[in-house]
Amino acid sequence: MEIHLIDGTYELFRHYYALPKMRDASGREVAAVRGVLASLLAMAGAGATHIAVATDHVIESFRNNLWPGYKTGEGIEHDLLAQFPLLEEALSALGMVVWPMVEFEADDALAAAAAAAANDPRVDRVIICTPDKDLAQCVRGTRVVQLDRRKNMIRDEAGVVTRFGVLPASIPDYLALVGDSADGFPGLQGWGAKSAAAVLARFHHLESIPADWREWGVSVSSPKALSSRLVAERDLALLFRVLATLRTDIPLFATVDELEWKGPTPAFVQVAASLDYSLPKK
DSSP, X not given: OEEEEEEHHHHHHHHHHHSOOOBOTTSOBOHHHHHHHHHHHHHXXXXXXXXXXXXXSSSOOGGGGTOTTSOOSTTOOHHHHTHHHHHHXXXXXXXXXXXXXXXXXXXXXXXXXXXXXXXXXXXXXXXXXXXXXXXXXXXXTTTEEEEETTTTEEEOHHHHHHHHSSOGGGHHHHHHHHOBTTTTBOOOTTOOHHHHHHHHHHHOSGGGSOSSGGGSOSOOSSHHHHHHHHHHTHHHHHHHHHHHSOOOOOOOOSOGGGGBOOOOOTTXXXXXXXXXXXXXXX
């Protein structure tokens, strides 16, 4: 059994900017929703049996209370933002499990679902469908992997190390140092991808990095300056790590059996009609 966990927010953004605009009879922009529906139905048609979708029903989360610069919905086009509830309604009518997140983020739901599904011995593989680097922290060997559906590229634990230079468990520490512009926190000045990867490949976590750079035993540019910055802004780095650490303690389902897709519900007929969408013929 394979579990497919879909980043609905990413999918909606991806289709919004990739497809020609289309409005329904009431004037709502619906092209991205139609695109996501077609994409997920194609996934099911290709053999995916257990599918769940997480969305950012509200862009803001508990992290906005921790860091004032954390990402918000400001600047997102109205026609895109308005399709979030429409997507959730359409997917639910399609019979797929949807987790519209409010206090937490869609990424948190994917992380929590991946951890829970991986605990089921019946599950052969958990596939987290998103290219988001945050989710790299959830990868475990070849059992929990990331799939970039646009590039059709799977990233397992070895792939995470190849891409970032650190193990999945060190990804939050890595992001704390280098920052994440998409999420709105800057990291520590001077720390780049190469220096963070070199140091964390040896010490794994922020609190394990010696204050004295001469104990690092790795080759990086300006180690003294990097060490001074980390010592001076240790609390800030730890805060950034909290922002980058995905929550896995969110109860989403009791058993993976709940994630099995059994086809559209009767409500989908009306929803599909409003979108001028037809199910593909078998």
